[in-house]
Amino acid sequence: MVHQAQGQLVQEVATGGLQAPPSRYVLREKDRPTTNGGGAAAPPELGVFPTVDVGRLAEPGDVEEAAKLQAALQSWGLFAVTGHGIPAALLDGIHKVATEFFHMPSEEKLKCANKTDTGEFQNQGYGIDRVDTDEQVLDWCDRLYLQVQPEEARQPRFWPKHPPSLAKLLHEYSLRSEQVAKQVLKAMARALGFADDFFLGRHVGEDMVSWARFTYYPPCPRPDLVYGLKPHTDNSLVTTLLLDPDVGGLQAGFSIPDDGSWVEVPVLAGGELLVVVGDVMEIMSNAAFRAPKHRVVASERERMSLVIFYLPEEERDMEPAEELVGEARPALYKKLNVKTFTDGFWDAFALGEPTIDFLNVRVDDKEATTAVSAA
Ligand SMILES: O=C(O)CCC(=O)C(=O)O
Ligand SMILES: [Fe+2]
Numbered sequence: 001m002v003h004q005a006q007g008q009l010v011q012e013v014a015t016g017g018l019q020a021p022p023s024r025y026v027l028r029e030k031d032r033p034t035t036n037g038g039g040a041a042a043p044p045e046l047g048v049f050p051t052v053d054v055g056r057l058a059e060p061g062d063v064e065e066a067a068k069l070q071a072a073l074q075s076w077g078l079f080a081v082t083g084h085g086i087p088a089a090l091l092d093g094i095h096k097v098a099t100e101f102f103h104m105p106s107e108e109k110l111k112c113a114n115k116t117d118t119g120e121f122q123n124q125g126y127g128i129d130r131v132d133t134d135e136q137v138l139d140w141c142d143r144l145y146l147q148v149q150p151e152e153a154r155q156p157r158f159w160p161k162h163p164p165s166l167a168k169l170l171h172e173y174s175l176r177s178e179q180v181a182k183q184v185l186k187a188m189a190r191a192l193g194f195a196d197d198f199f200l201g202r203h204v205g206e207d208m209v210s211w212a213r214f215t216y217y218p219p220c221p222r223p224d225l226v227y228g229l230k231p232h233t234d235n236s237l238v239t240t241l242l243l244d245p246d247v248g249g250l251q252a253g254f255s256i257p258d259d260g261s262w263v264e265v266p267v268l269a270g271g272e273l274l275v276v277v278g279d280v281m282e283i284m285s286n287a288a289f290r291a292p293k294h295r296v297v298a299s300e301r302e303r304m305s306l307v308i309f310y311l312p313e314e315e316r317d318m319e320p321a322e323e324l325v326g327e328a329r330p331a332l333y334k335k336l337n338v339k340t341f342t343d344g345f346w347d348a349f350a351l352g353e354p355t356i357d358f359l360n361v362r363v364d365d366k367e368a369t370t371a372v373s374a375a
Helices: 063-074 088-103 106-112 166-191 279-284 338-351 365-374
Strands: 051-053 078-082 125-127 142-149 209-217 229-232 238-242 250-254 261-264 273-277 293-296 303-311
Touching (some): 051 063, 063 078, 063 166, 088 142, 088 209, 088 238, 088 303, 106 125, 166 238, 166 273, 166 303, 279 338
Parallel strands (some): 051 078
Antiparallel strands (some): 078 273, 125 142, 142 209, 229 293, 238 273, 250 261
């Protein structure tokens, strides 16, 4: 339920020598990042933070790299990617220019505001994430959210005209990022013993939809009291992230050991991208791959990240691939429409709930037993 009042830009809240975040941002004590495991080193079960070379993954004979991907998917569900061939100047350029965008006066940025022509909130554009209730604890970030693919679905009114190179750099970066996402999806198919076109082509279709999210985390006077971005799993098959090369804050949440630990994702300063498995992949793979929970802890320094989410086309249905369902492993998730899922993501996100639980997508044990015995 979209609230009438959508709240202030965090960047405006954060100006003028603010001593502490206003109460709308302050978490209950039990949720605060410092009292809740607050970014520990990885437990030994997780191993070192995984890095995969996508150039090597493209060579089907490279079993060593395939094994690294497999291990990364079974442990963290997210990993750094090297060997993508994206020029450092492009990565650097898009990061700088997008940061410049957030440094421009609000008046300029609000030309791309996340409002429809009649002033209603909509996901696309510049602003804060959707506010649904007065009780919702707000995240310490502003964002610019844009549909990137298919190209004909882009809505130019939300694409910044300033800085002038931003749109062109986003376009160039998105072409490169798409190649990375596709390489990873092909390798994930191979990791399950299928051909490259198992996800891309067969279960996802030929054309993916993609959304870019630039997130700006203004300097926060008390990072221990707020979330930069609340815990969530991504609404995607896979997500590529260009993290801030200087300021960390992304943390992954694990249930090993089962104490709600949060583990720091390292700052990637060598031109690596990060790839994260999303909910849609968890469903389609029948939980062969799981979407990791993650969150961002704010900082006293500003931070900017660029994320691209890859999804199947809206009108398609998603469900566990039939090849991954059998007597030994019944379908763990129900079939549902991609658009229903992505719309549900925003409702769930505002509540801070996982979309899969919010939309009741999991098949419960009783249903699973009935489905198997009926088959
Ligand atoms: O800013 C980051 O590092 C992560 C952002 C993120 O998880 C998201 O936009 O889904
Ligand atoms: Fe995310």
